Amino acid sequence: MARVAVAMSGGVDSSTAAALLQEQGHEVVGLTLQLWDHFDLNLAAGKGRCCSPADIADASAVAAHLDIPHYVFDHSTGFLRSIVEPFVQAYSEGQTPSPCIRCNRLIKFDLLEKMARGLDAEVLATGHYARLVSSGERPQLYKAKDRSKDQSYFLFDVPVKLLNGVRFPLGELRKDDVRRAAGRFGLSVAKKPESYELCFIPDNDKNSFLEGRIGTPLLERRGSIRDVDGLVLGSHDGLHLFTIGQRRGLGVSGNDPLYVIDMDADSRTVTVGPAHCLESQGLVAADCNWISVAPPEGTVRVAARIRHRHEEAAATLTPIGGDRVEVRFDAVERAVTPGQGVAFYDGDLLLGGGWIEKSLVDS
Amino acid sequence: MEVARQAVAGLLAVEASTIVFTSGGTESDNLAIWGAFGWPPSGHLIVSAIEHPAVLEPAAALEAAGVTVTRLGVSAAGMVDLEDLESALRPDTRLISVMAANHEVGTLQPVEKIAGLAREHGVAFHCDAVQAAPWLDLTALAARADFLSISAHKLGGPVGVGALFVREGMPLLPHLRGGAQQAGRRGGTEPVALICGFAAACERISHRRDEVAPRVKLLRDCLENAVLEQVPGVFRSGVPESRLPNTSHLCVASCDGNALVARLDLEGVAAASGAACSTGVPQPSHVLSAMGILPELRGGALRISLGYESSQEGIDRAARFIPEAIESLRRAGVGSLG
Numbered sequence: 001m002a003r004v005a006v007a008m009s010g011g012v013d014s015s016t017a018a019a020l021l022q023e024q025g026h027e028v029v030g031l032t033l034q035l036w037d038h039f040d041l042n043l044a045a046g047k048g049r050c051c052s053p054a055d056i057a058d059a060s061a062v063a064a065h066l067d068i069p070h071y072v073f074d075h076s077t078g079f080l081r082s083i084v085e086p087f088v089q090a091y092s093e094g095q096t097p098s099p100c101i102r103c104n105r106l107i108k109f110d111l112l113e114k115m116a117r118g119l120d121a122e123v124l125a126t127g128h129y130a131r132l133v134s135s136g137e138r139p140q141l142y143k144a145k146d147r148s149k150d151q152s153y154f155l156f157d158v159p160v161k162l163l164n165g166v167r168f169p170l171g172e173l174r175k176d177d178v179r180r181a182a183g184r185f186g187l188s189v190a191k192k193p194e195s196y197e198l199c200f201i202p203d204n205d206k207n208s209f210l211e212g213r214i215g216t217p218l219l220e221r222r223g224s225i226r227d228v229d230g231l232v233l234g235s236h237d238g239l240h241l242f243t244i245g246q247r248r249g250l251g252v253s254g255n256d257p258l259y260v261i262d263m264d265a266d267s268r269t270v271t272v273g274p275a276h277c278l279e280s281q282g283l284v285a286a287d288c289n290w291i292s293v294a295p296p297e298g299t300v301r302v303a304a305r306i307r308h309r310h311e312e313a314a315a316t317l318t319p320i321g322g323d324r325v326e327v328r329f330d331a332v333e334r335a336v337t338p339g340q341g342v343a344f345y346d347g348d349l350l351l352g353g354g355w356i357e358k359s360l361v362d363s
Numbered sequence: 364m365e366v367a368r369q370a371v372a373g374l375l376a377v378e379a380s381t382i383v384f385t386s387g388g389t390e391s392d393n394l395a396i397w398g399a400f401g402w403p404p405s406g407h408l409i410v411s412a413i414e415h416p417a418v419l420e421p422a423a424a425l426e427a428a429g430v431t432v433t434r435l436g437v438s439a440a441g442m443v444d445l446e447d448l449e450s451a452l453r454p455d456t457r458l459i460s461v462m463a464a465n466h467e468v469g470t471l472q473p474v475e476k477i478a479g480l481a482r483e484h485g486v487a488f489h490c491d492a493v494q495a496a497p498w499l500d501l502t503a504l505a506a507r508a509d510f511l512s513i514s515a516h517k518l519g520g521p522v523g524v525g526a527l528f529v530r531e532g533m534p535l536l537p538h539l540r541g542g543a544q545q546a547g548r549r550g551g552t553e554p555v556a557l558i559c560g561f562a563a564a565c566e567r568i569s570h571r572r573d574e575v576a577p578r579v580k581l582l583r584d585c586l587e588n589a590v591l592e593q594v595p596g597v598f599r600s601g602v603p604e605s606r607l608p609n610t611s612h613l614c615v616a617s618c619d620g621n622a623l624v625a626r627l628d629l630e631g632v633a634a635a636s637g638a639a640c641s642t643g644v645p646q647p648s649h650v651l652s653a654m655g656i657l658p659e660l661r662g663g664a665l666r667i668s669l670g671y672e673s674s675q676e677g678i679d680r681a682a683r684f685i686p687e688a689i690e691s692l693r694r695a696g697v698g699s700l701g
Contacts, residue, residue: 029629071625118695119626 003027004167005116006125007108008063008070010055012189013127015062016178017169019185021125022066029119030063030070031112032056035079035103036200058189065187075111082106084200088213091240092221094263094270095339098154099198105157105289113162123167130155130350131171132163139163140292141350146174153308156343156353157289210240223268225252228261228277239263242270244359245278245335259335279332281362282315285342285354288323293351295319302344302351304329306336312345325354336360364555367562371526374496374513374565375505378531383548384558387525388493391512392417392460394527394549395489398535399458399510400425406457407431411443412653415466418491419649422460435461440602441470441654449480458487463495463504467650467666468601469610471495478507487533493517493525497568497671498576498607509533515557519671520564524557571671579669580608582678586667587611589682594689600656600664609670614656615663618689622697623665626688632681635666662698 004026006018022028034056056072063070083103090097108126116124129144130152138160144150155163170178182190197204214221221238233252236242241249246260250272259278262271283306288295296319303312304327314330327342336359343353365379372379385391396418400406410422412434419434426432433451435443443461459481463474474490481488489510492501496513505511505528514525529535535548542550591597596616615623620636627634651661667681 069625069629071621071628073619073621073625114695114697115622115625118622118692118697119629120691 002122003029003120004123004125005029005031005119005121007112008032008059010058011127012182012192013170013178015187015189016182017125017127018062018068019066019187020169020181022068028068029121030059030068031115032059032072033111034072034074035076035107037076061188075107079107088210090339091210092214092216093265094239096243096337097339098341100154101157101341104154109158109162113165124165125167125169127170128155128168129170130168132166132168134164138292142348145172149175152350153305153343156291156341156350160291163291207241214240223270225250225270225272228271228273233272236270239265239268239270244337278334280336280359281332282326282328282360283336283342284324284326284357284360286324286357288325288352288354290352292349302346305343305345306333307340317344364553364558367558370562371565374569375511375528376502377505377528381528381531383527383529383545384553385525385527385549386523388512388514389417391525391527392491393421394538395510395512396421396460397538399487399489400430401536404428404430406455407453409433409435409448409451409456409459411435411437411461413437413441413465413650414460414462415491418460437653439655441465441468443472445473445476445480448477452484452486456486458489460489462491463499464607465650466494467648468612469607470601471605475504475507478504482507495607498609515561515564518564518568521557521560524554524561575671576608579673582673582675583609583611583669586678586682590685593686598660600654609668611667613665614660615665615689616660617698618663618692619697620662620664622692623688626692627684630684632684636664
């Protein structure tokens with residue numbers, strides 16, 4: 001059987017993916033990327049985030065248990081440059097970035113696919129929950145069978161040519177099945193808890209992390225909080241503390257609950273308003289990437305997912321030149337957030353996606 | 364155990380009473396450096412910029428405690444310059460620590476001359492000879508140095524034991540206290556089984572070195588030349604002469620060193636990118652940067668070390684797989700991962 005490279009994070013999913021491929025008779029090679037320098041932390045403190053020393057040790061232990069070769073590659077400098085720094089920059093400008101989608105495109109699939117080819121592996125497999133059928137001209141990427149674990153949204157920006165050599169062995173499985181399989185294979189990580197946090201942020205404390213990295217002094221970050229009529233309701237310590245749709249921690253109150261509805265980087269103004277102000281009729285997305293279909297030439301019907309775990313909204317998509325599209329929802333959607341990714345589906349099939357540039361609100 | 368101590372002393376042709384057993388090279392280096400300075404530390408320390416971290420990190424810690432530290436640069440060949448060393452000496456210089464052979468590129472340092480210079484100026488001299496011990500006759504050096512570190516596993520002995528030679532009469536502050544073992548120089552019950560293994564390795568090295576070293580050098584040259592001839596964009600680090608007979612260090616353009624090591628490992632060829640003990644640790648090599656090697660080449664470092672049992676057959680395999688692996692990684696676009 002063919003040599004297969006498996007991206008191993010030390011979690012139960014990728015570990016089980018490796019074990020399943022081995023069971024199918026493949027010659028499995030484990031690859032782990034070290035993306036963040038956790039060396040200043042001790043093992044206990046570094047637990048539970050991907051690529052912490054404890055996770056890399058877990059990946060090594062699984063590889064040793066399966067008796068497969070396992071290699072760890074450091075890419076922390078590249079990760080800092082292409083993921084973390086833009087993440088900090090986006091927040092400081094009042095955007096809400098999606099670093100995992102960027103990382104899949106710029107780091108994980110790019111680097112690991114090259115590495116897999118360099119090691120003469122025919123295929124790169126990962127523990128993502130998504131289904132990939134690569135028989136025809138373009139790979140067809142579907143949502144995972146286990147809808148609650150589906151990760152197809154995070155894959156919309158992966159270049160289609162990279163997906164040709166990729167397999168997702170967990171796409172047909174439910175999370176319970178994966179844990180059971182991990183138990184059957186005797187993997188030490190079978191009961192390891194899930195990590196929902198961003199891998200590079202300690203203790204899930206995004207604000208402290210951003211504050212430590214945004215170079216701007218407090219006085220130059222401060223701005224006003226205004227209502228939709230421009231009335232000043234209070235002040236804030238930086239746009240990075242807010243995201244569109246946020247209700248808690250605003251430090252201002254009104255008669256109705258107030259939500260962040262807009263941010264302006266130039267004037268550093270956060271605009272808040274009642275819930276109905278969050279509603280939008282559509283969006284403009286840029287830098288679109290098309291996976292299961294060729295870039296559409298005319299208007300098409302899609303189901304648009306505007307954030308992870310968002311239930312897709314029926315919409316009409318129209319290319320507006322370049323790699324940009326305009327999306328009009330059938331019904332209004334709340335909290336369309338610039339900086340986030342939008343993925344376009346046709347049923348279970350992921351067509352492609354783009355990056356939300358702005359929300360469209362009909363006056 | 365005292366018979367074993369004599370065997371280890373025999374490798375250096377020194378008195379058995381001058382040998383302090385330690386847990387390995389790292390401890391030997393630490394013991395020499397902390398031990399020579401005493402507590403509280405003061406004065407001046409000279410090290411080369413390409414020392415092993417087991418020397419550089421204690422030096423940095425001493426610096427933080429108030430010691431002045433001079434880190435001598437090296438030439439492009441990776442050698443310390445004697446004149447630089449002499450001009451770095453100060454009236455309060457307490458210790459010079461320069462390795463016999465570098466742990467990454469294998470370059471030999473003029474340590475016998477440094478030892479002589481140190482003695483002339485009344486400065487103590489420590490030599491990290493961990494890497495050199497399997498390949499070089501260290502007796503002349505041991506006759507002139509004040510401290511000398513060796514490690515059993517580099518000699519084919521067990522991991523977990525090493526020794527520090529301490530010249531008779533040299534003051535040494537123990538860093539492990541709690542027992543009168545080893546004449547009060549290092550507390551703790553000695554691991555006799557490890558020490559006996561260490562002694563056996565020393566005896567074997569003493570008997571076989573002169574016969575093995577020239578043979579290994581030929582094999583090394585054969586492999587290195589094969590790679591250099593077959594693959595464009597590969598550069599030898601350091602000078603061909605004046606290095607350990609078993610070490611080949613190459614910088615490979617447009618090819619990530621760690622990926623290359625992984626690929627070779629899959630083929631059954633064991634190599635390293637950087638120092639063996641730092642494989643997998645994301646640090647650019649301080650040795651290569653001190654030698655002025657371009658950053659774009661540092662990522663593509665390939666370090667091949669031969670052993671006493673290396674065979675022509677193994678070398679032929681490596682000479683076939685290394686060029687293949689480099690070409691295939693370059694085709695896949697695996698440049699430096701940085």
